Structures are given as C-alpha cells and as structure tokens.
Amino acid sequence: MNEAVLSVRNLEAGYGKSPILRDIGLDLAPGEFVAVVGPNGSGKSTLMKSLVGFLPPISGDVLYNGKTLLELGRRKAARHVALVPQTTVFHFPYRVYDYVLLGRHPYRGLFSYTTEEDEKIVEEAMRRTEVWTLRRRAVTELSGGERQRVVLAAAFAQQTRVLLLDEPTNSLDLRHQLQVYELLSEMKRSNGLAVLAVTHDLNLASLHADRIVLIAEGRIVDDGPPERIVSAELMKRYFGVESTVLMDKQSNRPYALSHRSTSPQ
C-alpha cells in the first residue's frame, strides 16, 4: 500500500471548549474511497471542517503527505485537499465556466491571468463531469443534478490528491446520486484521487467505498470493509434501525433494507 496522503492522529476538535470529536485516527491512501457514516449529530460535518482546517483542532494532528496544514500554509494546503460542502448557494449568476475556474484559485497569483494550463485543466474537469455544454449558462439557472456536477468540476479543477465531500448527493434523485459516486470512483481509479465522503446512504457507500468509517458520538467506533460495517447488528446499535442485510449478486456488496426504527442502545 502507498503512503497515506491524509493521516489523522488523535484528533480532538469542536466549537469552544467542549470537543465534539475525540481520539480520531484515520489514514487515507491514494486511490482509496472511504465513506464516513453515522447518525445525525455524530460529528461528521465537524470532522470535514476540521480536516480542511476551517475548524482548528483542539489537539492532535491532521497531516497531508506528512505535513500539517499550518506547515503547508493556506494556499498550498488548498492544493492538497479540496472540499465539496453540503450545500452550495449561488448568490451571484456566475457563468458555469467562470465558476469552475474559481477552483484554480490556489494556483493563481495576485495579478496573474488565466493561463493556458488553467484552461486545459478546467476544460478537462468539465468534460469529465459532463458540464462542458453548460459552460455559458448561469450557475443560478441549473437543476440540482447539473449544479452538483458543476461543483464537482470545480473541485476536480483544484487538482488535489484528497477530496472531502459532505453529503454530496443530498437532495439528488437516484440517477444523479449514482452519477456522482461513479464520477468519484472513476477519478479514484484514473487519477489516484483519495476520496473521503460523508453520507447517509449506506447502500451507496457499500457499493463504491473501499472502507466505511462509522462515527458515533464523536468517536470512530468502527472502520472496515463494507462487508463488515453494513450489518444488521451495527445498524441496530448505532442507527437504531432494524434491518435485513442482503448480498447484491451484481456488485457483490452488501445492502441493507431498514424496516423499523428502534431506540438506539
């Protein structure tokens, strides 16, 4: 296995004095797709904010290629890790092309023009996410599925080795959900992108993730292959649902059909 592009050591993070996350340890290798799951309020979004450095850690380290975010500095750090937030609100009608170009920010100087390289990278990211034909449209006029692909294109244009996503398929229909995950899997295979995605959809996670990290009450309670995490027992213990777990013969991955809520133990 390659050396980790992202490693988290004994991370404690939160707002004010009381930490929400405790004792977080995590490694992410190039070309690895890791899903983060857990019930509401377990600290998944907090984890994303602290991994990108928006929320500074109370203690512990977040290392990208062996360097902390502080050592890297903000601009350089943004060349290592990109983030797709839960929701992107467009207040101003940027053209799709110009919006994706904003992903090149960490590579551009104070006065430098868009280079041919920038243009090439932006076009490639847009073709990959199939938004090239939308390039003259205003971002404010896109549908939900188009919008999320455009946001992904901007993240790809940032050319980082690690991509963090906070519920990237929130509010998308089935086809667009699959589309987003397929794109991420493809980027992982072709570019060795390391993906860490928070999701509520265990079945999508099972289908695409190499590992699933289960978070509850601010701690990582399990970290393993989908075959182990997607189990009736863990579903009941941490999500408070009774489920039937079956094996999908097509993908050879487990999936859960949850049919009743119980009280979590």
Add this chain to the structure above:
Amino acid sequence: MTLEHSTKTWIGVAVIAVLSVLAVLLSPLIGASSLDLGAALANLHDISGSKDASILFVTRLPRTVLAAITGSALAMAGVVFQALLRNPLATPYTLGVSSGGAVGAVLAIKLGLDVSFMGFSTIPVFSLVGSAGTIALVYVLARSDNRLPTSVLLLAGVAVSFFYSALILFAHYLADFSENHKMLRWMMGGLDIVGFDSVISLLPLWIFGLLWLVMRARDLDQLAFGGLVAHSRGVDVKRSQKSLYIASSLMVSSVVCVAGPIGFVGLIVPHSVRFLLGPSHVPLLVASGFAGAGFLVLCDAAARTLLAPMELPIGILTAMIGGPFFVGLLFREKKKHVYED
C-alpha cells in the same frame, strides 16, 4: 471560449471607463452660469482675477473631482459589501458606517465643535471619528473566533445603526433652529466645496482603499460562496474578511465625512455593472469604480442645473433615482423566489 468571454468583459470595462472619463471631463462645462473655457484656460496664472477661471478651477472642477472620488468609493464599497455579506441588497451603509459618520457630525454641530481650523471645518474630522468608531464597534461585536460570520455582522451593523438613529434624533431634539438646519443639510449630502483642499485630504484613504480592494478582488469571488468554501480554496478567510471590511469601510468614511451620506450609489452602480458584465469581481470592481464616478458626476451636473439657479442637494437626487431602482430590484428578486417556500 474563456478568452473570448474575458476579452468581451474587459472591452465592457474599457467602454464604461471611457464614458465615465468623458462625463468627468465634460461635466464642469455645464452649470447655472455660463463659462468661457478659452478664457478660463487663458487665465490659469491668475485664477482669482478671472471670473471664468475661478468658476472652473475654484468651484466646478473641485466638486466634479469630489463627485468622481465619492461615486467610485461608494460603488466599489457596494461591490465589496454585497460579496462579503453574500447579499445583493447590501450597501456600503448597511453596517452603519454612514450613521456613525452622521452621529459624529450632528454631535459636533450640537456641541458647537464646528470651528474653523486652518481654513478647514472640523465637522468632517468628527464625522470620520464617528465612522471609524462604528467600524471598530461593529467589528468587535461581530467577531467570533477571529472570523466575521456574515449573519452576525449584518445584525451587529443593523443594531448599531438603529441605536445611532436614536442618537441623531436626540441631537435634533436638543438642537436649535440653525443647528437643526445645519444637521439636516449635512444629512442630505452635498458636493459644494470650494477649492481642492478637502479633495486632497481624502485622497490618501481613497487611493489606499482602491488599491487594496482591487488587489483582493479575487478573494471576493471565493468569499461570495461562504467562509468554508473560500477557506478550502486557499483564502485566508480571517485576514481577507477583516482587511476587506476595514479598507472598504474606511474608504466610505472618508467620502462620507466630506460629502455626507449620499445614498443608493453603492447599490445602483454595482447592480447595473453586474448586469452588464457578470459577477466576476476583478472586472466588476474596476468597472464599478469608473461607473460610480461617472454616475455621481452626472447626478451632480443634473443637481446643479435642474432647478437653476437653485441647487438640488445631491443626496435627494440619488435617492429619487435609487428608490425606484431598489423597488425594481426587489420585484425581480421576488418573482424568482415567490414559489420557493
């Protein structure tokens, strides 16, 4: 495609710049009294001795330059505030900078601190102190973990503005007739200055603000999507927000202390330019600077001539244009959102 697009955008910027410069050059020739440009230029060496030269160089040119500086500062600050607050309806006055300036000015008038010092009136100084105090107060109120959360910033600004409105009314209540007239006249805004002294005094802050904002315009493109996104794209959010807020507010304070709280320029101009050129902040900011200058210079020419020989306070004119514009904007937004919730 991008080159074509961005070339088009910059051609748009250039056209706006040329039109605005033309407005600035031609506006001094218009006015209530007739002006012989040849005679004015011929008497450059003896300005006070020639009627034409003194009209041009002592009254019209200084106020045109003041209008241009004021217009550009307000328009650029409008662009910055709208991006920082992620609200297209924000103005340079939303966070109370002008109310602070007004409190400084009306208190100075009421307390009789309006003295002439080396030929300068001291009111602008008190107004500037009021604005600067407000910038600091709103900043301290809104700051948390060294960041400026948009919603808190907005609430802090509005709360401080309301408090200041009460202070201003109180000053009015205590003031006598002539003080009241002075206060009211200050609040209406005015560009009627004599000579270049006050223009020169606000140049340093204007130039500093101008350069700083243009240098940081790229950050605005990122901050318009919120702190988290901007941070993840490599922007030092704390530093960027703080410096943009302070630089644009100081720029506004400096023009408000000389010209009074001239309204709506910071709303009309950024919106019109955004409509023409799109929201990318480098061209938007530069073009808004020019357009703001041109717009206010034209408004000033109109204010000087419409009711000649009387003069219309410029703040009233911009508000008369701005009010309907604002309502139009609201209606456009309303149509977009009416079926959303």
